[in-house]
Amino acid sequence: MPAYNPGMTSRARRRRTRFLVVLAPCLLAWQAVRAVHAAEEVAAIPDTLQQRIAVCTSCHGVHGEGTPGSGYFPRLAGKPADYLVRQMQDFRRGLRKYAPMEYTVRQLSPAYMREIADYFAAQQVPYQRSAVPAVSAQTLQRGEQLIDHGDPARRVPACTACHGSQLTGVQPSTPALVGLPYDYVSAQLGSWRTHTRAMAAPDCMAVIAGRLADSDITAVAAALASRELPADIHPQPAGSVKPPLPCGVLAAGASVP
Amino acid sequence: MRGLRRLFAMLLLLLVLLAGWLVVAADAGHRPEARTGIGPASLSDPALIARGDYLATAADCAGCHTAQGGRPMAGGRLLPTPFGNIPVPNITPDRETGLGRWSFADFWRALHTGRGRRGEWLYPAFPYTSYTRVSRDDALAIFAYLQSLPPVHRPTATGSLRFPYDRRESLGPWRALYFRAGEFRPDPEQSAPWNRGAYLVQGLGHCGECHTRRNAWGGLAAAPTLGGGQIPVQNWYAPDLSTRQHGGLQGWSAQDIVQLLKTGQSGRGSAFGPMADVVAGSTQHLSDDDLQAMATYLVSLPARAPVPDVDPTSHDDALVHQGKPLYAEHCAACHGKDGRGMAGVYPPLDGNPSVIEPSGINATRAVLLGGFAPLTRAVPRPYSMPPFAQRLSDAEVAAVVSYIRRSWSNRASAVRPEAVGRDRQTPAD
Structure with missing residues (x-):
C-alpha cells in the first residue's frame, strides 16, 4: 500500500489515519505478546545438563535421590563419580545386564558419561528410607552382623571394610550402601551370583556374593535398608580403607577410561 | 495324524534339498574368476586402506560384526531372525577364527554372490542382496582395510537356527526367488x-x-x-x-x-x-x-499409492479422548501443545514419520523406552526423553500414543493396549 495517495478524498484520508492510530498499537501489542510468548517457550527448555538427562532423572530423581517409593531405582546422589562412570560403561559393555540401562547408555561418549557422573556425584541430598519387607529379628541381626563384622567362617568380609564405616562409600570407586532399596541390593547380590552383573577382574563382589548363603542375601539387604541414615552423606576419602580382597576396580592405577 | 505331519515334513525337506541342488547346479557356472596380481603389497597401500575404512563405515560393517563390549569387527553377536539366531562371524584377519586365510577372490565372492570361502551359501542376514551391487574397486578397498586391522582370536558363536533353516541347502529356493547377483549399473539418464x-x-x-x-x-x-x-x-x-x-x-x-x-x-x-x-x-x-x-x-523416489483413511471405531475415539489429558501432563512440556516440538531440541510429533508409520510400533516403543537422541559429532550432548514403561499402564500408553497419532495433521490408526503389552515384552536391544 503506498504511503500517500494524492487521489484519496480527505474523508478517506481521515478514516485511514484513525484506522492506523487504532491499529498500530494493537499490532505493537500483539508483536510484544508474541515475543514474550516465544521467549517463554524458549525459556521453558533450559540449556542445562539437568534438562538433557530427563531419561536418567525420571527414575533416579532430579538430584539422583532415587525413587524410594518405587522400591527399586537406586540413589545416585553423592556416589563417587568414577563409580558412576564405571557403571555406565559396564552397562554399555554388557558386564551389567539391565535392558533399559543398556539401551539408554549404549551411545554415550566417555565425555558425556563423565559429565553426567559428575553431576550426580555433586548432588547433596539427604538419604531417604524405602520400604523394607517384614523379616524376623533374627534375620535382621544376621544382616547387622554381616555388615559390621562379616562371617569369618565363610570368609565374608564386613561391608564396612570396603564401603566405609558409615557405609557412605569411599572415593574414588566404592559406592554407598545406605539409602538403597531392599529390592535393589538383593537383586544386585543375586546378579553377581548369576553372572548378570560383573566388574573388572578380579571381581571381589562376585567372590563375596558367591560365599554368602542364600538367606544371607535377604538378611544383608534388609539390614542395609533398615540402617540408621547418617547425616553426613559424603564418601570417605580415598585410601581410608584397606580392602581385604583383591578388587580389579580398586587396583592401583585402575583408571576409568 | 503325527505320522502324516512327519511325512509331510520329510517331503518338504526333500523338495527343498532338490530345489537347492538344482540351484547349485545352475550357479556352478557363475564362479568369479580369481583375480591375480592382488597380493599383500597392493593391499597394504595406505590410501587404499583409508578408502576402505570410509567405505566400511558407509556399509556399517561394525554395526553387526561387533559384539556388545567386544573388539570392533571381531563378531560374536547373535542376530535374531524369525528362523532363529544367526551368529555374526569375526572379520578381523585372524587366521583361525577370522578372514586371515581369505583371498580377495574369496571376499569378492562372499560380497557379490553370497558364498563363503568353501563355496557354501551364506545366510542373507549378511546383506549380500545389497552388497552384490558394490563395485569391485570398493570391495578391494574394504578388504584391504579389514586385512589391516589387528587380528582378534574369537571363534564364531553357536547359532540357534531351527530345522530346516540350520541346513544351508534350505537357502537354495530362497536364493532362486529373492537373490540376483549383479553390480550397480549407473543410469545414464540421471546425474x-x-x-x-x-x-x-x-x-x-x-x-x-x-x-x-x-x-x-x-x-x-x-x-x-x-x-x-x-x-x-x-x-x-x-x-x-x-x-x-x-x-x-x-x-x-x-x-x-x-x-x-x-x-x-x-x-x-x-x-x-x-x-x-x-x-x-x-x-x-x-x-x-x-x-x-x-x-x-x-527425493527422486516416486509418489506412493494413497492409503485409505482409517475409519476410527468408537473404541479408538475413546482412546484418543483418554490420551489428551495424558499428553498435556507428560508430553506437552517438551513436544508442545501443538505437537511441533522445539527446533533442535525436541522433535515434532505432528507429521513425524515415526509417529504416523502404519504399525504404531515406533511411537509406542519410544514412549516405553525413552532414550537419548543420537549422539553425533554435531550433537555431542543430546537431550533425552524419559521412559514411561514404569510409569504408565498399557491402557495409558495406548491412549497417549493413539492421541498423538490422530491429532493435529496426523491421521494414523489408534494403538490398542494389547499391542502395547506385546511391545513392552520386546527386548530393548
Whole structure:
C-alpha cells in the first residue's frame, strides 16, 4: 500500500489515519505478546545438563535421590563419580545386564558419561528410607552382623571394610550402601551370583556374593535398608580403607577410561 | 495324524534339498574368476586402506560384526531372525577364527554372490542382496582395510537356527526367488550425484534391508523400492522413504534428509531405535557430498499409492479422548501443545514419520523406552526423553500414543493396549 495517495478524498484520508492510530498499537501489542510468548517457550527448555538427562532423572530423581517409593531405582546422589562412570560403561559393555540401562547408555561418549557422573556425584541430598519387607529379628541381626563384622567362617568380609564405616562409600570407586532399596541390593547380590552383573577382574563382589548363603542375601539387604541414615552423606576419602580382597576396580592405577 | 505331519515334513525337506541342488547346479557356472596380481603389497597401500575404512563405515560393517563390549569387527553377536539366531562371524584377519586365510577372490565372492570361502551359501542376514551391487574397486578397498586391522582370536558363536533353516541347502529356493547377483549399473539418464546416491543407498548402505517389507520367508518385497517395513523380531518399523505424495517422508527436503543422517535429527523428526545406531556408527561420518547424493536419490523416489483413511471405531475415539489429558501432563512440556516440538531440541510429533508409520510400533516403543537422541559429532550432548514403561499402564500408553497419532495433521490408526503389552515384552536391544 503506498504511503500517500494524492487521489484519496480527505474523508478517506481521515478514516485511514484513525484506522492506523487504532491499529498500530494493537499490532505493537500483539508483536510484544508474541515475543514474550516465544521467549517463554524458549525459556521453558533450559540449556542445562539437568534438562538433557530427563531419561536418567525420571527414575533416579532430579538430584539422583532415587525413587524410594518405587522400591527399586537406586540413589545416585553423592556416589563417587568414577563409580558412576564405571557403571555406565559396564552397562554399555554388557558386564551389567539391565535392558533399559543398556539401551539408554549404549551411545554415550566417555565425555558425556563423565559429565553426567559428575553431576550426580555433586548432588547433596539427604538419604531417604524405602520400604523394607517384614523379616524376623533374627534375620535382621544376621544382616547387622554381616555388615559390621562379616562371617569369618565363610570368609565374608564386613561391608564396612570396603564401603566405609558409615557405609557412605569411599572415593574414588566404592559406592554407598545406605539409602538403597531392599529390592535393589538383593537383586544386585543375586546378579553377581548369576553372572548378570560383573566388574573388572578380579571381581571381589562376585567372590563375596558367591560365599554368602542364600538367606544371607535377604538378611544383608534388609539390614542395609533398615540402617540408621547418617547425616553426613559424603564418601570417605580415598585410601581410608584397606580392602581385604583383591578388587580389579580398586587396583592401583585402575583408571576409568 | 503325527505320522502324516512327519511325512509331510520329510517331503518338504526333500523338495527343498532338490530345489537347492538344482540351484547349485545352475550357479556352478557363475564362479568369479580369481583375480591375480592382488597380493599383500597392493593391499597394504595406505590410501587404499583409508578408502576402505570410509567405505566400511558407509556399509556399517561394525554395526553387526561387533559384539556388545567386544573388539570392533571381531563378531560374536547373535542376530535374531524369525528362523532363529544367526551368529555374526569375526572379520578381523585372524587366521583361525577370522578372514586371515581369505583371498580377495574369496571376499569378492562372499560380497557379490553370497558364498563363503568353501563355496557354501551364506545366510542373507549378511546383506549380500545389497552388497552384490558394490563395485569391485570398493570391495578391494574394504578388504584391504579389514586385512589391516589387528587380528582378534574369537571363534564364531553357536547359532540357534531351527530345522530346516540350520541346513544351508534350505537357502537354495530362497536364493532362486529373492537373490540376483549383479553390480550397480549407473543410469545414464540421471546425474552423477543421483547415481552416487543410488549406489550408496542400494549397495553399501543396504538401506532396503530394513526399509523394505519382508515376507514370511524373509524375502524382500519387490516393490515399491524402499517402501518401508517392519523389522522382524527386533520389532521396529523402518518407514517408507519416499518424500513425495503419500510417501513416509512426505514433505521432507533433501536438506532434511542430510541433516538427519549427519546429526541424528532434522526439523521433521529424530532418528531413534536402530536408526540412531546407524546414524552414530555410519552416516554421520560420511562426506557432505555423499549425504547430499543419498538425499538426491531418495527425493527422486516416486509418489506412493494413497492409503485409505482409517475409519476410527468408537473404541479408538475413546482412546484418543483418554490420551489428551495424558499428553498435556507428560508430553506437552517438551513436544508442545501443538505437537511441533522445539527446533533442535525436541522433535515434532505432528507429521513425524515415526509417529504416523502404519504399525504404531515406533511411537509406542519410544514412549516405553525413552532414550537419548543420537549422539553425533554435531550433537555431542543430546537431550533425552524419559521412559514411561514404569510409569504408565498399557491402557495409558495406548491412549497417549493413539492421541498423538490422530491429532493435529496426523491421521494414523489408534494403538490398542494389547499391542502395547506385546511391545513392552520386546527386548530393548
